[in-house]
Amino acid sequence: MTARKLSISVPPEVEETIKAAAAQEGQPVSAWLAAAAVEKAQAAAAHAAGRTAVREMLAEYEAEHGPLPDESRQRARQFMMEAGLLDDQWQSAG
Template identity: 70%
Template sequence: MGVRKLSISVPSEVEETIKAAAAEEGKPVSTWLTEAAVEKARAATLYAAGRAAAQELVAEYESEHGKLPEEFRQRARAFLAEAGLFDDEPWQAAG
């Protein structure tokens, strides 16, 4: 696996958090950021797979029983948001 240099911009308070976390784990910042990026990519893949599976289940239900009532959709969204699995306002990357 080759190594490439990457330049990123982060707010100063995020820089402090990254450096502290890397130091706490006894890792260079670049290693810590690489591991964090891989973890985030894996989580995004799992999230997408879960979302696709949920959409498939809803489509299957609706094909057999008709449209899922809006009240049920709202309750499901509220449950997922409370569980930390649904976010109406995704995190925005720095500049």
């Protein structure tokens, strides 16, 4: 695998946290940061897929049964906020 060099800036306390975490896992800082970035990107993709699935399920339900009642919509919003799936776009559209 070819590696590319990046330059990042972090506050001193973040630098120490990164170095300690990398050392604890027995990895070079660059390898630890690369793995952390991949994990973050995968989590963001999973959340985006979850938000898309929720929108699709809601649209499917409403196409078949009509608009979701307000009480049910509020419960769904609360669940989605707790699950980290609610984004501002969906919240303002509901």
